């Protein structure tokens with residue numbers, strides 16, 4: 001049986017996980033024959049003869065059958081993928097930013113060169129969501145996808161809520177565990193889950209949704225009083241990514257949400273992710289599992305290699321009608337220091353209000369675009385309370401943020 005030759009780019013957390021899962025697999029007839037890395041003189045857990053320090057010597061190796069791109073520089077990753085496709089060589093990648101920002105062009109190039117790329121590892125680590133969206137759910141009319149798409153922030157929030165560990169130490173620990181991006185602001189400011197949502201939504205709705213069309217903010221500015229508010233009300237804060245379709249319009253958002261114990265997201269801890277899918281035919285289905293980490297993400301990459309060796313790229317559903325993106329009215333809790341009291345006036349209706357010496361908060365209905373503007377102010381924080389079905393999954397909830 002032919003043993004396929006793989007050229008690997010990058011040997012970081014995911015690269016090593018992929019290498020390890022491939023080498024302990026007996027089903028896939030493939031081996032890594034070259035690994036391009038940047039830094040020389042590092043001790044690595046693989047035969048030193050495999051390592052090369054220039055990308056072209058891998059890309060131009062005609063003996064290589066497919067490439068696995070696992071570096072974290074999105075520009076270089078894009079150039080590797082484009083060169084590979086132009087040579088008719090398939091690629092597996094996990095570079096979320098690169099994919100989300102260039103998906104339209106990458107779909108065109110796959111068609112032009114009749115060569116596939118796959119990227120399960122780019123979206124929710126080990127959870128096989130893209131594969132299922134592309135095959136099983138291809139015939140489903142998906143109404144919404146909501147979930148936790150970032151392992152690092154969920155890990156940080158779990159440490160804060162369950163172990164009273166500070167934000168700074170929890171972030172450090174997420175970095176040490178290899179969950180966080182090399183630039184962790186991508187995680188904590190909610191960009192990483194936005195890229196994942198953009199990729200997922202593009203596959204679901206058959207129209208490419210660029211990340212710039214998605215409003216996002218993260219958990220990096222949350223204050224003790226925001227966490228205290230959650231704890232006093234028996235809630236947790238989760239960084240939620242969601243896309244919903246209603247009346248042929250799409251709503252997309254990545255933002256912290258209060259969730260109660262009746263919501264499945266409440267129970268997802270540490271680096272785990274969850275994807276809840278609402279379909280017109282299948283109703284609600286839930287996938288959850290490790291969203292970050294070396295072996296879980298390495299396995300997702302390996303499963304793509306297997307699909308590629310079967311000649312299987314993505315189907316890319318084509319929608320006939322392009323759906324506009326809505327600027328929703330949402331229900332949110334907004335906390336702010338006294339110098340930002342004008343925030344109150346932006347609410348269209350208010351259900352709860354607190355004015356204190358050090359900070360105040362308001363809960364009520366506000367336009368998402370206004371939240372996007374005020375969240376940029378230093379002492380302003382916004383957490384989505386409810387105002388949508390995410391809190392009503394068990395339909396036990398009547399109180400807005402409970």
Ligand code: HSE
Pocket residue numbers: 122124125149150151152153179180181187192291292293
């Ligand atoms: N930094 C990402 C996360 C890695 O924490 O989810 C997996 O995509």
